Structures are given as C-alpha cells and as structure tokens.
Amino acid sequence: MKSRLPKYCFIVPPRMLYWEERFEGSGARPVAGLDEAGRGPLAGPVVATAVILPRLLSHPVPIIDSKKLSSSRREEAFQYLKALPGVFIGVGIVDQTEIDRINILEATRKAMRLAVEKLELSPGYLLIDGLHLPGVSTPQLKLIRGENASISIAAASIIAKVTRDRIMIAYDREYPSYGFARHKGYGTREHLEMLDRFGPCPLHRFSFRPVRECSSDLTTAPF
DSSP: OOOOOOSOOEEOOGGGTHHHHHHHHTTOOSEEEEEEEOSSOSBSOEEEEEEEOOOOSEESSOOSOGGGSOHHHHHHHHHHHHHOTTOEEEEEEEOHHHHHHHOHHHHHHHHHHHHHHTOSSOOSEEEEESOOOTTOOSOEEEETTGGGTOHHHHHHHHHHHHHHHHHHHHHHHHSGGGOHHHHTTOOOHHHHHHHHHHOOOTTBOTTSHHHHTOOSOGGGSOO
16 A cells, blocks of 8 residues: 655754754753844845744655745745644844844844744744844854754744745835845845936835945935
C-alpha cells in the first residue's frame, strides 16, 4: 500500500530547531522568533513580527529565510502560517515619520517590542535576528542570520516580508508614479530615477541620504 505523502514536504533541519528545543527544554517556554522587514528601503514602514510555532518536524511549505523564497512561495507560506493551528503571531509596524524621528535602528526595536506585545501568548524566551532588544523583560538571544538558525525566526521573516510587501503594494495605488509595488521602497535604479524626477513623497524617509539629498522640488511631485 502506497503511503499518502503531500506533494511537497519540508523537513525541518535539526539545526533550525536547536535553540527552540534548548530553551524550551530548560523551562523557558514558549520560545518566540522575531524578525523584521524594511530596514533598508528609502520609503515606507519597518515591520517586525514575533512568531510562536507549534513544534512540528515538517511542513507542507518551506519555512526558511523569506529572501530565499519567490514571492509566490512566500505567499503560500504566509497563508499556511496564518492558518496553522497552535501558532501565535504578533506584528508591529512603525511608519516612516517615526523612523525619521528616532532613527531606523530604534524604529526597528520599537516595531519588535510592539510585535511581542501583540502576541496572545506570553513568550518565555525570544530568539531575535541580529538585534538585542532593550526594554523587554523576557530573556533573549541575538542570532546572526537567525532565519537560517531558527524555524521561529524563519517564520517571522516570512510574515514580516509579506505584510510589508502588501502595505507597499497598497501605497502604490496612492503614489503610482514611484513604482512601490515593484521595488517596495528599496533603492533600485527605477526608484532613484523617480526620486530624481518627482522628488520625495510623504512616504519617503527623509533621514535617509538619497532622499535627503534629492534636489527635486517637492512641488513637482505627482501627489
């Protein structure tokens, strides 16, 4: 009798469960993974996500670093994670005005704190991609390239990336001349050309050099 296996099955590598199992095994449960999307763009918000996953050894979609997935694969993984029984997800969003006011590093930390606060289940430990997070009492560990070291951080990277992409696609309808739906606010050649042609719009981060140094007159912008 043939076994009924899904067409695709992502087997979680043991290295991506190591930190979750280590801390949960010592009583610090549940473990939440944190990641962000949008530190580098010239426009739009920074989005952070905290994810507590049920401890599964496989998934029908790849739960890996969002940057390694195509947009369609990210959407599939996003939908799967949002519907997964036993998952807890918190999302924090800090807009471009606040980024300009407090700087992108502090805005990222603020978004992460908001994400943790929005979790419906209080975590016992935080695994954070690349950052130390002041202002939270929960024990934490900064992991460099955390999306490759923790399944929870990988899941957080997917939720954060898709959430932010959707925000930028929506903004593209409000500011259609800049191409936000295509480049999501990153400093691509197309985006820089539109900045030079039209000047910044209210969605841009004026504390970022390419925006700040843009010589175009704001009155020429198409909004």
